[in-house]
Amino acid sequence: MISNLIFYFCLVQKFIKIYRQNIYGVMGTLVFHILLFAAFLLSDVDIKGNVKEDTILIEFPDIIPEPEVEEESLEEKPEVRTDKENYNNRSNIASNRSATENTTKSADEFFDDEYLKELEAAQKLVSDVNNQLSKEIVDLSDIKMPVETTEGMDPDSIKNVIYTGESNIIYFLENRYHLRLPVPVYLAQGGGTVTVDIKVNQAGKVTEAVARQNNSIRDKQILLYAQEAASRTVFNSDPNAPASQKGSIQYTFVAQ
Template identity: 70%
Template sequence: MRNWYKIYKRNIYGVMGTLVFHILLFLAFLLADVDMKGNVKEEPIVIEFPDLIPEPELPEEENTEESQPEESVPVQPNTQSNMASNQRATENTTTSTDEFFDSEYMKELEAAKQLRSSVSNNLSKEVTDLKDIEMPVETTEGMDRDSIKNVIYAGESNIKYYLDNRYHVRLPIPVYLAQGGGTVIVDIEVDRSGRVVTAKARDNRSIRDKQIFLYAQEAASRTLFNSDSNAPALQQGTIHYTFVAQ
């Protein structure tokens, strides 16, 4: 055991020196390898161009004088004629298209002018107010109550009203105003003083002249009946207007 210890002490420094040497040598190689890998030099790429670029060689033209007349003589007139014909076709198409749009535009413009004129004429016409229309009036002033009838004739037309225990004092007659014909029934409400408070014409589909309804309704609203303090506050009745077509 002592012999091994003596050998160890005798050679320990040599062994350590050898290990240190090999470690340093290994580090040196390692550093050299890293430096070689890290310092890679890039070589520039150089592109060289020649000083003079040779012009491409053109093939020699053979028999130029003989071939030129054959190609140029027939081609040139055909090109000009084609150009001329194409130009004429373009001009004809443009002209016909312009004429088409011009005529259509003029038609629409004329129609618009006529419509504007018609609207202007209609707007310029004065709208007649029904209150301004004068109507003949049937009155019972000075007449005996028993002689007053509820049916009034005006030519071939007639006016007839139904209102219990009341008679007319003033009864406008509108039957001559309209061109169309037919019978219009107007529902009325009359107060105790005899005034017509409300008047509404009933619909009659057989009458085409709608102005008749307005005339009948206006005439009914102008009608005046006798006063009656014993009558209902609003007494209901009807007035029938028969219009004869003119």
């Protein structure tokens, strides 16, 4: 008997323990079913699961009346403008014409001054280039030049300045004098002074001649004439001179 009581007591304790462990789950299940039942009631669903649907009735009249359409004339009505609109239009036309005339006048003044000056300068530049390109290319080695010689003269009497009319030639080469000095000044169409740097060997021959640039000279051809004349120049031989002695020859051209 006591053993049975102990058994039942242990069984009750076990159920109580299980109940305590699952009380929240049981309560949650009950609450869920209560809410589900309430939802069925609100949605008007019966216990069997049949949904009650309300019938929607739409009544159509036997004859649908057509909308009345006012007859409009297919011909376009002439646009009637008031005197005020006509005045505004005339004012706008006058304003546009005035603005156009002012713009044209300003453009004409611009073209008459700045643009035309630039255009004239550009045309002159093109003309100068075309004239330069149209010049016949001359082989300088074929050009004949008069030559100033000092044959039979006393070396002490020879000067380094040679005059040919209004033009002159001056050379600078220490302790040397010319034997043959070509004169190119008569070939020039334009004028100016050209200096040619030269190198002379001990035998008196010019081994190098380079004309210095001179921006004041317009006829660039005279630079080539001066350089060719310098390269043809012959000085006296001097075994004591440097192997490549530096000097210069200055040519003054007078415009023809």
